[in-house]
Amino acid sequence: MSLTNFRSAGSGAPAPKVTFPFLQEKKRAHALITALTAYDYATARLIDESGVDMILVGDSLAMVVMGQDNTLAVTVDEMLHHTRAVRRAVKRAIVVADMPFGSYHVSIAESVANAVRFIKEGGAEAVKIEGGASRCELVERLVDAEIPVVCHMGLTPQAVHRMGGYKVQGKTAAAAEEMIRDARMLEAAGASVMVLEGVPREVAEKITAQLHIPTIGIGAGPDCDGQILVFHDLVNLSFSQPAKFVRQYADGAALFRGAIESYVRDVETRAFPSEQESYHLAKNVAAALDLDASVDDPEAILREA
Structure with a gap:
């Protein structure tokens, strides 16, 4: 075979x-x-x-x-x-x-x-x-x-x-x-x-x-x-000196650490979440609550949800 x-x-x-x-x-x-x-x-x-x-x-x-x-x-x-x-x-x-x-x-x-x-x-x-x-x-x-x-x-x-x-x-x-x-x-x-x-x-x-x-x-x-x-x-996630027989095919620790550090930076600088990553009230609902709103279509709330 x-x-x-x-x-x-x-x-x-x-x-x-x-x-x-x-x-x-x-x-x-x-x-x-x-x-x-x-x-x-x-x-x-x-x-x-x-x-x-x-x-x-x-x-x-x-x-x-x-x-x-x-x-x-x-x-x-x-x-x-x-x-x-x-x-x-x-x-x-x-x-x-x-x-x-x-x-x-x-x-x-x-x-x-x-x-x-x-x-x-x-x-x-x-x-x-x-x-x-x-x-x-x-x-x-x-x-x-x-x-x-x-x-x-x-x-x-x-x-x-x-x-x-x-x-x-x-x-x-x-x-x-x-x-x-x-x-x-x-x-x-x-x-x-x-x-x-x-x-x-x-x-x-x-x-x-x-x-x-x-x-x-x-x-x-x-x-x-x-x-x-x-x-x-x-993938280098064991946090210890690898044995002689181990071959590392990726550096997962560096990948994840970089992603986490970027997340922390974006939160601390208010870069995350963005306007596009936020949900909004329809204008008529916002008006009833005396709030600002950026959505004209009430059905957009359902679509976003």
Whole structure:
């Protein structure tokens, strides 16, 4: 299958809904998968209309939206709130919800119940969990419950304290071999997609070659089946030093700051709102109230409203 089979631009027909079999077919055809995070209706709609295949409602919202130091504090209810907002905007992409720290680190039954909430209440089509082979039983139970699972290996932000910071993982031969083994085990347990973060390119390349399911890289080199970035990193809205793997495609901070500063200046100098941006009374109404008016046609009030 050629790459053009996966594109609808210029065809005039609506783009097909992305599904996990669709992503599997893209891997087989060596057509790369695109993914971004989103946390609200507006950005999710822009991302979806731009043709991105997968939207992750990431627990990174704790940092880039809520101003937390790490991802650990965000709750299930907060994640559900943002997942619902994203779901309302998306027509084409797969919506994946991050399960936050603590929501799947308890009993298997409670973990499955939490995942069900993201499907039933949040409208997600899959959940994402972090960790290696120790998550295999949970993956199996989620798949039994008809919940697709995206697994996340390598630099797993929810394990920041254990790792001693955000550090590249799998740098030794033993660590790389363990990661490759765990990836195969998670695939065998039923994972639909594997996210590889902060992993040496060579390790990610080998995992990608060995797995039948797609791999999505973030700081894992160009040999994965697709790539994901945090939206706020992409447009310079994260207010922090970007990681080595981040490429900024626009300076949203400068754009928004300039617009806000112009607004403040216009308000302070009475340049906004203008006469054209104001509503008016009809002359007869203004006369009855002994006020000035600039509208001769009473029906103009209805038209302006």
